[in-house]
């Protein structure tokens with residue numbers, strides 16, 4: 340947790356949200372959702388800061404790359420795991436590939452799960468998806484299932500499943516979120532993540 344958010348009416352800690360994009364596409368809608376979340380936090384959500392953690396360069400998980408009784412990792416993976424550990428909560432921008440999460444995202448989840456203690460453990464998380472008819476809803480359910488073993492605590496409401504192919508367009512040709520209603524729904528997801536994450540913080544007795 341960082342210093343108290345200066346502009347909030349009630350002083351509360353600034354929570355660091357590590358955000359992950361499950362797509363490698365240059366004009367990814369999901370990266371667009373993370374950019375929109377960054378902007379929303381800067382402009383209208385005191386106490387929440389988005390840290391976009393790029394998972395595109397992680398090697399494909401291979402147990403042979405672990406050293407020292409499974410406690411040592413390649414340098415890129417160590418750096419990734421440090422950023423996961425340092426986060427107060429998580430935002431997963433998760434595309435749906437063939438009714439599930441992408442290999443890119445699963446790879447990152449697997450790397451973070453290794454070692455004596457999962458790097459993901461005991462933190463709040465939110466999922467945002469953009470896809471076809473169900474807006475990525477099936478990927479979201481699979482991610483929740485994986486999160487049980489990682490000891491992630493997902494917010495239940497509100498959900499954000501964007502039907503990306505529907506008119507009017509929700510994203511422009513560069514993957515930027517251009518729909519005001521979707522932006523407002525994203526803001527509510529972030530506020531819910533913030534509230535739940537604060538509830539999970541250890542209390543001083």
Ligand SMILES: Cc1cc2nc3c(=O)[nH]c(=O)nc-3n(C[C@H](O)[C@H](O)[C@H](O)COP(=O)(O)O)c2cc1C
Nearest residue numbers: 362364367368369434435436437438470471472475
């Ligand atoms: C290999 C592949 C499988 C896909 N499977 C699904 C699917 O099961 N359900 C769905 O709604 N969309 C599916 N899609 C569409 C993606 O969800 C959609 O392209 C989305 O934009 C990807 O996110 P991005 O813009 O961040 O890359 C699939 C796309 C690809 C490339």
